[in-house]
Amino acid sequence: MIVLDRLTKRYGNAVSVDQLSLTVPTGSICALVGASGGGKTTTLRLINRLIEPDEGRVLIDGTDAASLAPVALRRHIGYVIQSVGLFPHWNVARNIATVPNLLGWKRDRIERRIDELLDLVGLDPASYRDRRPHELSGGQQQRVGVARALAADPDLLLMDEPFGALDPVTRDGLQLALLDIQARTGKTIVIVTHDIDEAIRLASLIAVLDGGRLIQHGSPHDLLARPANAFVEAFVGGPQRGLRLLQVTRVRERTDFGESIGGTPIDADVTLDIALERMVTTGAHRLPVYDRAADRYGTLALADIALRNGRQA
Amino acid sequence: MMARIYAARTVRDVVEMAKRPAVLVSLIFVGVLALLPHSTPIFRWLFPELPRPLYTRATFLDLAVSHAALVGMASLVVIILGIGIGIFVTRPIGRDFAGPVDTLAAIGQTFPPTAVLALAVPAVGYGGAPTVIALIAYGLLPVIGATIAGLTTLPKAPIDAADGIGLSPQGRLLRVELPLAAPVILSGVRTSVILNIGTAAIGSTVGALTLGSPIIEGLSGSNPAYVIQGALLVGLFAVATDLWFDELEQVL
Numbered sequence: 432m433i434v435l436d437r438l439t440k441r442y443g444n445a446v447s448v449d450q451l452s453l454t455v456p457t458g459s460i461c462a463l464v465g466a467s468g469g470g471k472t473t474t475l476r477l478i479n480r481l482i483e484p485d486e487g488r489v490l491i492d493g494t495d496a497a498s499l500a501p502v503a504l505r506r507h508i509g510y511v512i513q514s515v516g517l518f519p520h521w522n523v524a525r526n527i528a529t530v531p532n533l534l535g536w537k538r539d540r541i542e543r544r545i546d547e548l549l550d551l552v553g554l555d556p557a558s559y560r561d562r563r564p565h566e567l568s569g570g571q572q573q574r575v576g577v578a579r580a581l582a583a584d585p586d587l588l589l590m591d592e593p594f595g596a597l598d599p600v601t602r603d604g605l606q607l608a609l610l611d612i613q614a615r616t617g618k619t620i621v622i623v624t625h626d627i628d629e630a631i632r633l634a635s636l637i638a639v640l641d642g643g644r645l646i647q648h649g650s651p652h653d654l655l656a657r658p659a660n661a662f663v664e665a666f667v668g669g670p671q672r673g674l675r676l677l678q679v680t681r682v683r684e685r686t687d688f689g690e691s692i693g694g695t696p697i698d699a700d701v702t703l704d705i706a707l708e709r710m711v712t713t714g715a716h717r718l719p720v721y722d723r724a725a726d727r728y729g730t731l732a733l734a735d736i737a738l739r740n741g742r743q744a
Numbered sequence: 745m746m747a748r749i750y751a752a753r754t755v756r757d758v759v760e761m762a763k764r765p766a767v768l769v770s771l772i773f774v775g776v777l778a779l780l781p782h783s784t785p786i787f788r789w790l791f792p793e794l795p796r797p798l799y800t801r802a803t804f805l806d807l808a809v810s811h812a813a814l815v816g817m818a819s820l821v822v823i824i825l826g827i828g829i830g831i832f833v834t835r836p837i838g839r840d841f842a843g844p845v846d847t848l849a850a851i852g853q854t855f856p857p858t859a860v861l862a863l864a865v866p867a868v869g870y871g872g873a874p875t876v877i878a879l880i881a882y883g884l885l886p887v888i889g890a891t892i893a894g895l896t897t898l899p900k901a902p903i904d905a906a907d908g909i910g911l912s913p914q915g916r917l918l919r920v921e922l923p924l925a926a927p928v929i930l931s932g933v934r935t936s937v938i939l940n941i942g943t944a945a946i947g948s949t950v951g952a953l954t955l956g957s958p959i960i961e962g963l964s965g966s967n968p969a970y971v972i973q974g975a976l977l978v979g980l981f982a983v984a985t986d987l988w989f990d991e992l993e994q995v996l
Contacts, residue, residue, distance in 0.1 A: 479908065481907055502911070502912045503910070505909060506909070506910035508910075510908030510909050512901065512908065515905070516901035516903075516905025516906075516908075517902070518905075518919075519899075529909060529911075530909055530910060533910060576905075580909065589908075
């Protein structure tokens with residue numbers, strides 16, 4: 432569990448991070464979102480002490496980060512940046528092995544770990560191990576960047592707009608890969624992004640920062656359904672907010688399990704945008720629903736999609 | 745039969761090797777060095793009015809070895825000192841010294857080498873010592889300049905990543921910064937060494953034994969043959985060395 436406790440960082444008279452408190456539960460993905468200059472990156476860098484706070488503390492599983500040596504602390508926290516920053520004079524394997532080498536792992540353990548990680552990030556070890564960074568595409572470089580960050584098996588992974596420089600298709604692939612990695616490893620991930628769709632897709636906790644202050648934090652659904660103020664409302668989507676809300680709401684929540692109708696049911700665990708898409712393409716106002724977990728059938732009505740929407744959800 | 749095939753292969757390898765400019769010019773340099781002592785007839789024919797057309801005060805081999813030793817010693821100091829200073833002024837603790845060091849090194853460069861020699865002689869006497877001092881003063885700027893340039897123009901991403909994943913400042917310097925800056929630093933070392941091969945020749949004005957000795961003596965004694973002999977060897981030495989730096993840069 433990561434606890435940010437009243438963190439403040441000033442540069443001269445400007446306050447970059449202002450009395451920021453936030454708790455990130457173990458095993459969750461937390462997205463720091465907000466406009467440029469809002470203090471997202473500074474907050475991230477305060478966690479691994481690339482920047483020292485003027486006030487406040489960072490507790491990592493109960494330990495004050497300030498009580499640890501910064502270099503040792505960082506070796507146990509994964510770090511991924513938008514510009515990747517692979518070491519251009521080393522091949523992929525050596526890049527990934529950087530931290531295990533620093534930690535003095537045995538040769539064969541490192542070799543095994545490299546192959547394991549390349550598999551995890553979706554690159555074939557045999558054909559990628561010996562390549563130099565300049566021989567890789569942007570997406571492949573960031574996959575290696577993620578592998579390098581995970582090399583020493585840190586519990587916490589910090590990512591600063593990791594997919595911001597990639598084209599939409601590549602970004603999509605890497606977001607899926609990250610979700611898969613998180614599901615398989617249970618890492619706690621703090622990710623900075625200015626892309627609200629990325630935050631909604633990846634995070635279970637979104638923290639909206641503006642002017643160095645935490646404006647609102649909660650689940651994607653919370654933020655979309657009950658934005659705290661106009662800034663959050665504008666940030667989480669403006670006119671798109673309703674559509675994004677569909678993306679974070681499951682069919683289960685709007686289904687009437689009292690009645691069932693015929694036809695091919697849709698899964699109760701898919702999100703409402705998929706159900707709506709099906710209604711629009713098939714012209715149906717009602718869809719049969721199957722709840723796999725409880726082995727029951729129900730019905731989703733078009734009217735119910737809009738029913739408990741918005742502020743009263 | 746087998747021996748002949750091996751011999752043929754060896755000959756072919758040697759020919760291949762000799763096609764590389766660095767090897768070729770080095771061979772020419774060694775060849776000229778070996779043949780020059782036997783070239784009296786050529787220079788007598790070129791300069792019939794000179795009673796002694798070939799420099800004989802020291803052997804050309806001795807001159808070359810001494811010349812190379814002076815440059816080598818000075819360059820060793822220049823490389824260690826220059827890279828060391830360049831690293832120091834680009835670290836947080838040495839940042840305040842960057843300006844003064846730059847100025848000092850620039851002064852060393854603008855000082856005519858003969859003036860450094862003239863000033864060094866009263867302090868350390870005649871011979872090789874003042875020459876080495878002049879070469880160090882003169883060769884330092886390119887190396888310091890290149891080291892600073894190399895270390896301050898590195899791509900930001902790998903540095904940021906190095907800090908972020910937990911390299912110590914020293915680890916970052918040794919594993920990331922210096923290897924990435926190496927080509928730029930090497931080009932500074934190259935400039936310095938080549939510059940000093942030429943400058944070392946002037947050391948003969950204060951009694952150092954160098955390939956400049958025939959040149960200095962030829963100039964003062966109106967013997968153009970000596971000047972040609974010295975200049976030919978200094979030139980070949982400098983070009984050969986420069987070409988070896990080419991090879992070294994390709995390895996990096």
